[in-house]
Amino acid sequence: MKVPFVDLYAQYLSIKEEIDQAIAQTIKNTSFIGGKDAREFEAQFADYVGQKHCIAVGNGTDSLEILLQAYEIGPGDEVIVPVHTWISTAEVVSSAGAIPVFVDTDPDHYTIRVDEIEAKINERTKAIMPVHLFGMPADMDPIMELAKKHKLIVIEDAAQAHGATYKGKKVGNFGHAVSFSFYPGKNLGAYGDAGGILTNDDEIARRCRMIANHGQLSKHDHQMIGRNSRLDGMQGAILKAKLPYLDRWIALRQQHAQSYTELLSGIPGLKLPEVAKDCTHVWHLYVIQHEKRDEIKEKLKGKDISTGIHYPHPLSLVPAYAHLGYKKEDTPKAVDYLPRILSMPIYPEMTEEIINYVVTELKASLG
Numbered sequence: 001m002k003v004p005f006v007d008l009y010a011q012y013l014s015i016k017e018e019i020d021q022a023i024a025q026t027i028k029n030t031s032f033i034g035g036k037d038a039r040e041f042e043a044q045f046a047d048y049v050g051q052k053h054c055i056a057v058g059n060g061t062d063s064l065e066i067l068l069q070a071y072e073i074g075p076g077d078e079v080i081v082p083v084h085t086w087i088s089t090a091e092v093v094s095s096a097g098a099i100p101v102f103v104d105t106d107p108d109h110y111t112i113r114v115d116e117i118e119a120k121i122n123e124r125t126k127a128i129m130p131v132h133l134f135g136m137p138a139d140m141d142p143i144m145e146l147a148k149k150h151k152l153i154v155i156e157d158a159a160q161a162h163g164a165t166y167k168g169k170k171v172g173n174f175g176h177a178v179s180f181s182f183y184p185g186k187n188l189g190a191y192g193d194a195g196g197i198l199t200n201d202d203e204i205a206r207r208c209r210m211i212a213n214h215g216q217l218s219k220h221d222h223q224m225i226g227r228n229s230r231l232d233g234m235q236g237a238i239l240k241a242k243l244p245y246l247d248r249w250i251a252l253r254q255q256h257a258q259s260y261t262e263l264l265s266g267i268p269g270l271k272l273p274e275v276a277k278d279c280t281h282v283w284h285l286y287v288i289q290h291e292k293r294d295e296i297k298e299k300l301k302g303k304d305i306s307t308g309i310h311y312p313h314p315l316s317l318v319p320a321y322a323h324l325g326y327k328k329e330d331t332p333k334a335v336d337y338l339p340r341i342l343s344m345p346i347y348p349e350m351t352e353e354i355i356n357y358v359v360t361e362l363k364a365s366l367g
């Protein structure tokens with residue numbers, strides 16, 4: 001049996017009529033940039049998360065970078081980020097001219113180690129960007145307490161965590177603003193690049209919308225230096241068609257994660273993902289740990305089962321950040337666990353048969 005890492009075509013087939021109609025309608029309306037569907041998606045997603053404003057932009061990297069610009073974070077400033085995340089979280093800080101300050105991450109939940117944040121705060125620190133990695137919320141209460149104490153901005157990176165909750169509230173309702181990615185493989189994915197900025201702050205929302213559209217709110221009224229990062233009309237229409245299914249897809253991911261956990265528990269040397277207290281996990285990724293990670297990955301590949309490594313290196317040690325001079329000892333937890341992580345296939349359309357096959361082959365690969 002061939003098991004893909006995700007099956008976006010199966011998802012398309014499950015809602016084919018709505019998607020085909022959304023695309024056809026966009027072409028008919030020739031609303032290729034922005035337009036009615038994009039605006040309606042913004043309003044519906046803002047409502048889904050529980051924030052006042054949603055500004056849909058070109059991708060989830062732009063959304064973070066536009067937020068940094070809106071908060072006037074730039075040269076001379078530092079921004080605290082987790083060392084284990086997709087590079088965008090740190091890259092946008094560098095693109096803004098500021099310096100990312102890496103903090104170690106937790107081997108059980110893969111989120112930033114909050115106890116280590118305060119030691120990194122100094123007079124140059126302007127913001128903290130916690131990441132709800134793999135769909136697991138970061139520990140937001142202590143982060144917000146620190147932010148209040150040191151007058152810092154908090155931008156949640158929820159690229160992988162649409163709909164996840166912390167203490168009963170959806171992620172995106174804790175920081176000053178939140179960024180989402182709608183990259184195709186995300187839990188809510190477009191059919192190309194797309195991202196979203198959400199906030200309750202009217203002024204930040206206004207600035208973000210301007211920055212994303214050449215510094216203008218109305219045509220040729222360029223109030224500031226901006227860029228071109230707008231949602232394609234077609235992506236807006238597709239996301240609008242998909243949003244009503246998001247909770248059902250999350251529930252299916254949760255069901256599959258529970259099956260994996262039940263079927264794989266108690267195997268010596270195999271560490272399964274844990275859900276932190278008071279959180280719901282939306283399982284963008286189901287990540288296990290094992291000493292023989294590379295061998296397991298190869299054996300599963302031999303059985304046509306795709307797995308992934310998200311992500312292989314602590315960002316502090318990748319060549320792009322060599323100039324910052326970090327050492328392995330600076331983030332010992334991430335350095336220790338990253339060589340063991342392996343992301344298993346997980347997507348809503350998975351069947352019990354697929355899960356059983358993956359579990360059987362994973363067990364066999366452990367010898």
Ligand SMILES: Cc1ncc(COP(=O)(O)O)c(C=O)c1O
Pocket residue numbers: 059060061062085086088089131133157159160180181182183193194195
């Ligand atoms: C944690 C995290 N932050 C930011 C991004 C950037 O999103 P995009 O790929 O839409 O630019 C991603 C997407 O991969 C991500 O996983």
